[in-house]
Amino acid sequence: MSERLEDFSLGKTTQPKGSIQKVGVIGCGAMGQEISVLLSQSGIEIAFIDISDERIESVMKRIERQLDVRISKWGLTNSEKRLILSRISGSTNYDTIKDCDIVIETVNTKRKGTSLELRQDIFKKIEAVVRPEAVITSNTATLMISEIASVLQSPERAIGLHFFSPVEKIKVIEAVRSLYTSDETYAMVSKLALLIGKRLIEVNESAGNVSTRMLVPLINEACEILMEGVATVADIDVIMKETSGLQLGPFEMTDKIGVDKVLKWMENLYAEFGESKYKPSPILKRMVRSNLVGRRVGEGFYLYSGSTRIPKQGSVIRLGRI
DSSP states (O other): OOOGGGGGTTOOOOTTOOOOOOEEEOOOOOHHHHHHHHHHHHHHHEEEEEEEEHHHHHHHHHHHHHHHHHHTTTTOOOOHHHHHHTTTESOOOOOGGGOOOOEOOOOOOOSSOOOOHHHHHOOOOOHHHOOTTTTEEEEOSSHHHHHHHHHSSSGGEEEEOOOOOTTTTTTTTEEEEOSSSOOHHHHHHHHHHHHHHHHEEOSSSOTTTTHHHHHHHHHHHHHHHHHHHHHHHHHHHHHHHHHHHHHOOHHHHHHHHHHHHHHHHHHHHHHHOOOOOGOHHHHHHHHHTTTTGGGGGGBSSSEEEEEEEEOOOOOGTTTTTO
């Protein structure tokens, strides 16, 4: 057998088993971008997959703008920004994630109905290219990780890993073992959480975990109070922030998450449990049909001008339009 000089190079290093050098992110929307920046800032290389070169270019520009905002608030230096960006790369080709230690699916689809089949297809594409020991995770909160992972040849490598926005500030991650998840898989995501300064909280598998199941009824009840004319959007938000310690009121939160995403959470939970507290409010459906889905389009329960949130006037029946 022939030997090459580079095989004996002193600079050649072998990656220790169980180390985390590179993470893949599938679907780099708002949550994927936040996760990518946090991991890159922690010294981890990021390879994200998205649907087109145009989309990849847009993602990189958005990440750069987010970092510029942090620089303007003295939360980051220009050299730190360059270092973070140097560790993040995007592609449409799944082969670019083949050497990743962990892959995180963070797809946010606008398709009607459940995204189970889409996520299962993504899991199969990931498994086809990554190493046997690589961990495959999903950021979904309302679908069952056991069902998503059931299509894998090695379902023990899969686990639910639910991050919260803003990812940089919130210090916990919900970890959801499937029926198959191995101890080695859990140990790997525990190591990732430690690297990025987060507390991993293991929750038993249940649609919505803890956070989403608590949040959905709050938003639904806020919508009910609004439609009854008890108080305005802005007043409901103020009351809830002042009395419960929430950073954002229920409507501010819905606009930030995306009204369409919240609606999909509710539909998934209602399909799973069949309980009225999860049944989407009619106003949410009307807003999604009108594409008033929140901050990212400039209008939801509030109007937005840049970073400024503007309360709407007029009747809720007309979605706040005068």
